[in-house]
Amino acid sequence: MFPLSPDAVLSRLAPLARTPLATLPTPLLPAPALAASLRGDIDISIKADAWTGLGLGGNKVRKLEYELDPARLRGATDLVTAGGPHSNHCRVTAAAAARLGLGCTLAVNGEPGDAGRGNALLHRLLGARIVTVADRAAREAAMTEEASRIAGMGGKALVVAVGASTPRGALGYVRAAAEMREQVSAGDCPAPRRNPPAIRGAPDDSGARSEAPVWIFTSSSSGGTLAGLMLGCALMGWRAQLVGVSPDDPAAKIRAAATEIALGAAALLPHPPRGPDPRANDLIERVRNVAAATLVTDAFVGPGYGAPTRTAEEAIALFGARAGVILDPVYTGKAAAALIAWVREGVVPSGAHVILLHTGGHPALFR
Numbered sequence: 001m002f003p004l005s006p007d008a009v010l011s012r013l014a015p016l017a018r019t020p021l022a023t024l025p026t027p028l029l030p031a032p033a034l035a036a037s038l039r040g041d042i043d044i045s046i047k048a049d050a051w052t053g054l055g056l057g058g059n060k061v062r063k064l065e066y067e068l069d070p071a072r073l074r075g076a077t078d079l080v081t082a083g084g085p086h087s088n089h090c091r092v093t094a095a096a097a098a099r100l101g102l103g104c105t106l107a108v109n110g111e112p113g114d115a116g117r118g119n120a121l122l123h124r125l126l127g128a129r130i131v132t133v134a135d136r137a138a139r140e141a142a143m144t145e146e147a148s149r150i151a152g153m154g155g156k157a158l159v160v161a162v163g164a165s166t167p168r169g170a171l172g173y174v175r176a177a178a179e180m181r182e183q184v185s186a187g188d189c190p191a192p193r194r195n196p197p198a199i200r201g202a203p204d205d206s207g208a209r210s211e212a213p214v215w216i217f218t219s220s221s222s223g224g225t226l227a228g229l230m231l232g233c234a235l236m237g238w239r240a241q242l243v244g245v246s247p248d249d250p251a252a253k254i255r256a257a258a259t260e261i262a263l264g265a266a267a268l269l270p271h272p273p274r275g276p277d278p279r280a281n282d283l284i285e286r287v288r289n290v291a292a293a294t295l296v297t298d299a300f301v302g303p304g305y306g307a308p309t310r311t312a313e314e315a316i317a318l319f320g321a322r323a324g325v326i327l328d329p330v331y332t333g334k335a336a337a338a339l340i341a342w343v344r345e346g347v348v349p350s351g352a353h354v355i356l357l358h359t360g361g362h363p364a365l366f367r
C-alpha cells in the first residue's frame with residue numbers, strides 16, 4: 001500500500017471532512033537570485049503559505065480547515081480560542097469565525113502594548129471579543145469559562161486548541177506535503193542539477209524519477225505544521241529532509257510534540273475499505289522513522305520568543321532584496337536564518353533543492 005502518490009494521499013484524506021477556508025494550492029516560488037547569492041550549487045524555492053488568504057493568511061488557515069470540521073461546527077454559535085496579544089492563530093480564528101457567521105472570543109495573555117497595531121489591531125477589526133488573562137497558564141481556564149458563559153446565554157462554543165496544533169489540525173499539513181511533492185516533481189520549480197547523492201544514502205521510495213535532495217525548512221513551535229509534514233512524507237515515502245526551526249521552545253520539546261501529533265494524525269486516517277489495515281503498524285513505523293530523521297534546532301531563537309536577532313534581520317533583508325518575499329521577525333525570519341546558515345556552512349549538500357515553508361506572520365512587522 002505504501003508509498004502513496006500525492007493523489008492517493010488526497011484520496012486517503014477525502015473521507016475526513018474539512019471546511020474550505022484557504023486559497024490553494026499556494027505557489028512554490030523559485031528564488032534563483034537568492035540561491036546564487038548564497039551558493040552556486042543549490043536551488044531555493046519558497047512555499048508561499050503566507051498567501052493562504054483568509055485573514056492575511058499563514059499556516060493557521062490550513063490547520064483550521066480540519067480543526068473546524070463541519071461536524072464539529074454543527075450547532076456552534078461561537079469560536080473560542082487563546083494566544084498571545086499578537087497571535088497569528090487568534091487572528092485567523094477570528095477571521096474564520098467572521099467568515100462562518102460565528103462570534104469569536106479570544107483569551108489573550110497579556111496586554112499588546114499598542115493595541116492599535118499589528119495583530120492586536122486585526123483581532124479587533126475582525127470583530128473578536130477579547131478577554132485579557134494574566135499569563136499563558138491562565139488561558140485554558142479562561143477558554144472553559146468563556147464557553148460556559150456562552151452556553152449560559154443559550155449559545156454553543158467550539159473551543160479551538162491553541163495554535164490549532166491537534167492531530168486533526170495537522171492534516172492540513174499532510175495536504176500541504178502532498179501539494180509540495182506534486183509541485184516539486186511537476187517541475188514548478190528548478191530542475192535537478194547533476195546527480196546528487198540521495199539523503200543519507202536512503203533511496204526515495206516514492207517511485208518518482210531521480211530528483212535532487214529536497215530540504216524543507218519550517219518554523220515550528222506548537223508542532224502541528226511539522227507534524228503534518230512528517231506524516232505526509234511518511235505516507236509518500238518522500239525522503240525530504242525536514243528541518244524544524246524553533247522561535248521559542250527547546251528543540252527536544254518541539255520534536256516530541258510534533259512526533260506525538262503526527263502519530264495522532266496517522267491514527268485518524270481511515271483504514272482501507274476491506275477491514276482493519278494490516279499494515280497500520282507499517283505507517284506508525286514510517287512516521288517514527290521520519291520523525292527520527294527530522295532535524296529540529298533551537299539555535300536561532302536568540303534572546304527569546306519575538307526578540308530580534310541579527311541573523312533573522314539579515315535573512316529578512318536578503319529574502320526581501322533577492323527574492324521579493326517578505327518574512328516576519330518572530331517565526332519565518334528565524335527559520336530563514338537557519339536555512340541561510342546551513343546553506344553557507346555546507347550542512348545542506350551540493351545539488352539540493354532547499355524550500356522555505358513561509359508560514360506567514362507579516363503583521364508582526366507592523367506592531
Ligand SMILES: *Cc1c(COP(=O)(O)O)cnc(C)c1O
Nearest residue numbers: 088221222223224225331359361
Ligand atoms: C503558528 C506559527 C508557526 C508555528 O507553527 P506550529 O504549527 O505551531 O508549529 C510558524 N510560523 C508562523 C508565522 C506562525 O504563526
